[in-house]
Amino acid sequence: MSTIKKIGILGGTFDPPHVGHLRLATHFAKVLHLDALLLIPSGEPWQKGTGITPAETRLQLTEAAGIDLARAFLYLKIATQVGIDRIEIDRAGPSYAIDTVRVLRERYGADASLTWLMGADSLVALPSWNSWEKLSHYVNFAVATRPHHGLKMEISSEVGQFLKGHQTSDPAALENQPSGLIYIDEGLNVDLSSTELRDRLKSSSRGAIASEHIPTHTLEIITNLGLYQ
Structure with a gap:
C-alpha cells in the first residue's frame, strides 16, 4: 500500500458496525475515488x-463488516481497497483521533x-474532540x-468559523490536497446511530431490525456470540 495516494478513514466505536457505515463508506469511496478505505474501531x-x-x-465485528464492504465494492466496480486497522485498539489509553x-x-x-469520513453529528460535536x-x-x-438534522442550525460558532476557513464544495479538491479541506455532501442522508440500533435490538422485533440494518457477516x-440481547 506504499503507492496509495488517496485514503479514506472511517473511525468509530462500531458497536455494532451497521449498514449506515457501509453506505457512507461506499458513497465516499466512489465520490472521492479512494485508493483505500480504513475502518478503525476505537480502543x-x-x-x-x-x-x-x-x-x-x-x-x-468490523472485520466481518469489511468483508461485506469489499464485496459491495467489487459488485459496484469501485476500485478501493478495504483495510481494517487496529491502530487504536493496540494503543494504550483513550482513543484520540489526533493521535x-x-x-x-x-x-x-x-x-x-x-x-x-463522518456523519454530520460528528461535525457538530467536533469541538468536544481532543x-x-x-x-x-x-x-x-x-x-x-x-436525516432530520438541520446542520446550519446545529453547528456552534466555533465550527462555523472552522468551516469558513476550510470548506469546499468540490469533492475533487480533496483528492489533490493532503489535508485542510472540509466537504459536506448534501446528497447522502445517512443515520449512523449505533446507540439507537443497540436499543432496538433489545426489542421484540430484533430479528427484522437486525437483518435490515446489520451487514450479513457481522x-x-x-x-453466534449472543450480543446485544
Missing part, C-alpha cells in the same frame, strides 16, 4: 461511557490525501448529512 472510546462491547469483539491521524500521516507520507482544531493539519474531512457473529 477506548472515551466519550461513550460504560457498557461498551470489548474492543477485540468490536474489531471482529491516529498523526500516525497515519507518518505512515503514508506528506503528499497522500487523507480524508476522515485537540480538534489541529486535525485539519493532518486530514481532510468528508461529511455526510443526516450479524452472523452477533448471533
Whole structure:
C-alpha cells in the first residue's frame, strides 16, 4: 500500500458496525475515488461511557463488516481497497483521533490525501474532540448529512468559523490536497446511530431490525456470540 495516494478513514466505536457505515463508506469511496478505505474501531472510546462491547469483539465485528464492504465494492466496480486497522485498539489509553491521524500521516507520507469520513453529528460535536482544531493539519474531512438534522442550525460558532476557513464544495479538491479541506455532501442522508440500533435490538422485533440494518457477516457473529440481547 506504499503507492496509495488517496485514503479514506472511517473511525468509530462500531458497536455494532451497521449498514449506515457501509453506505457512507461506499458513497465516499466512489465520490472521492479512494485508493483505500480504513475502518478503525476505537480502543477506548472515551466519550461513550460504560457498557461498551470489548474492543477485540468490536474489531471482529468490523472485520466481518469489511468483508461485506469489499464485496459491495467489487459488485459496484469501485476500485478501493478495504483495510481494517487496529491502530487504536493496540494503543494504550483513550482513543484520540489526533493521535491516529498523526500516525497515519507518518505512515503514508506528506503528499497522500487523507480524508476522515463522518456523519454530520460528528461535525457538530467536533469541538468536544481532543485537540480538534489541529486535525485539519493532518486530514481532510468528508461529511455526510443526516436525516432530520438541520446542520446550519446545529453547528456552534466555533465550527462555523472552522468551516469558513476550510470548506469546499468540490469533492475533487480533496483528492489533490493532503489535508485542510472540509466537504459536506448534501446528497447522502445517512443515520449512523449505533446507540439507537443497540436499543432496538433489545426489542421484540430484533430479528427484522437486525437483518435490515446489520451487514450479513457481522450479524452472523452477533448471533453466534449472543450480543446485544
